[in-house]
Amino acid sequence: MEPKRYLITAALPYANGPVHIGHLAGVYVPADIYVRYLRMRGRDVKFICGSDEHGVPITIKARNEGLTPQQVVDKYHSIIKDAFQRFGISFDIYSRTSNKTHHETASQFFRKLDDEGKFVEQTTEQYFDPEAKQFLADRYITGTCPKCGNESAYGDQCEKCGSTLNATDLINPKSTISGAKPELKETSHWYLPLDQYEPWLRQWILEEHKEWKSNVYGQCKSWIDGGLQPRAVSRDLDWGVPVPVDGATGKVLYVWFDAPIGYISATKELTPDWEKYWKDKETKLVHFIGKDNIVFHCIIFPAMLKAEGSFILPENVPANEFLNLEGDKISTSRNWAVWLHEYLDTFKGQEDVLRYVLTANAPETKDNDFTWADFQARNNNELLAVFGNFVNRALVLTHKYFEGVVPPVLALSDYDKEVMQEMSEVREKVEKPIESYRFREALQEAMNLARLGNKYLAETEPWKLWKTEPDRVATILNLSLQITAGLTIVMEPFLPFSVVKLRDMLNIKALDWTLIGQADILAVGHKINQPELLFVKIEDSVVETQLERLKNIKNENLIKNATVAEQLPNISYDDFTKMDIRVGKILQAEKVAKTKKLMKLLIDTGVDQRTVVSGIAEYFEPADIIGKQVSMLINLEPREIKGIMSQGMILMAENADGSLTFVSPQAEVKSGSVIK
């Protein structure tokens, strides 16, 4: 049951930064392998991608750099697009969501759902900037983090302590646009009632797609079982696709709603036949994504498509896990990454080395680590030693003995036949894993064809036979060249650049996939060209340079982290005296059930004994702190945490790594002593 055509999408890169090896290993390299394979099989396939250019982070970036959002996305769109192209990611189209077709497509999509009553409208309170006269996205609000005191925390997250926040949690919220103090104001938005799609999703994914990768299936199950909530599809923002409804000025489609529609608009842009790819049940739709995108591609976007009604749904969503770099998480903001455009500049002509390493070490089932030592080893010990070396041997020998002409097969030994049998099995061994998105395994099998070649030469030793049995040498080299020709086919999805070089050496054109492993690809008498090296050795110094670079980045980050928080604005003495800070003694301590960080403490404040809940459980054991004297703010408004009324706040000093230390008197002091 061969699908009539394929529509393959790769996650839209967010245009606020360049693409790095994590993106490549997770999404683009596997997608490209799959697509190149399908094309070689002669399938009708469209490979779709583009930049995701809307959303708040881009507007922030623009503001910070003194640019317009359009300028920001123009910049990164071209860097990304160019890098992909140079790296041989063979999109049929690399579009962008800020263009006209996309705006029209997304608007139409929204309008159809709205007209058919598929949305729910709801009014909520959000922060509004009275000076700029606009609603503020969480990212546009800064204030003091209620958890760590960092005064430049964002409304959705404090980057210092890493905690996620609500804008309304911030102390002294401030608009980053005007600096004004924001006020809460009512605003209404459209919601996609995902809860209504729950039974359908349950059936569609949990029953009908049990074959999805376990990480994908598990995540979906977790979301569905957890109960789906209506999700806002619009935001108060001036950057994005305007909500196509009268009176909705100042509102745009929420980026998660507009971005996946980008796949559709890009297809539209690519071909007038786009509906065949999106609406015909005989099309197989596959989304390649990273694990961070599972919920959008498996739950939300399908629900959107289902709501719209005329679109097909993805048949599979092969999401990869994450790639680490030298043991640490890749991070754009910390510059902890190998950037594709930089790699391409530094490692000219070595595109395939990175493609190979990222495939061989792809995070298909769990997070993996990219190290430069591994990069070097895979190049030198595998690509070069196994593949490059075999090809070189076969060609050099042919030139040495037969002036570069494919010699005839004169008689086949039993061993020759054995080898031919093995050759013929390679195709299926590569095909199967590719069709099930196991590219690491497929590459391994493809490499085995080169291994077979090396073994064949070692076993037959033609260089020893030339003087005595030239006919035998002819046969051996013929077969070796046939293996080499097979390699130009089977390696093409993985190593497209090297394959072009190899074909030139063999003086042949691109060959049909089904010829892999055949022993009569090259005609006897065919003249081949002089061999060149397919891969160059990567020296230790290259690795050291890269490691040095990373080390420097680490140092820079350390320095950044070591910066001491700036002094807060002056306050009056009166302000200070409002705080009643005392020495207290911990009488009892126990961890709060079902939390990681919370400890419930009973404190003797001198004034009374009271309960305080404090986020210190990660660093202290209850038994170790009982009897300890601590500093405590006792006149802080009580607040309920996890059902416990917390009456005060223990003062803690925080180290750069986030660990905590009590601020205790040097010597035992009477509980209730005033600290001032």
Add this chain to the structure above:
RNA sequence: GGCGAGGUAGCUCAGCUGGUCAGAGCGCGUGAUUCAUAAUCACGAGGUCGGCGGUUCAAGCCCGCCUCUCGCUACCA
């Protein structure tokens, strides 16, 4: 804390519905070899399959508890 995914030879990973499942590549050791970018080929070294219980005639593969890593989520006055 909840949920999800992982914890298999030095490294990176395969092991489908339980019974040749204890494997591959790289690294390492020994030997062979010289056509080849000191590349190749053969052989080997053995990891109590995270830990403890349990089910079974039989368990990396099933169940329970524990532990570590990653992700999502809750919590941090």
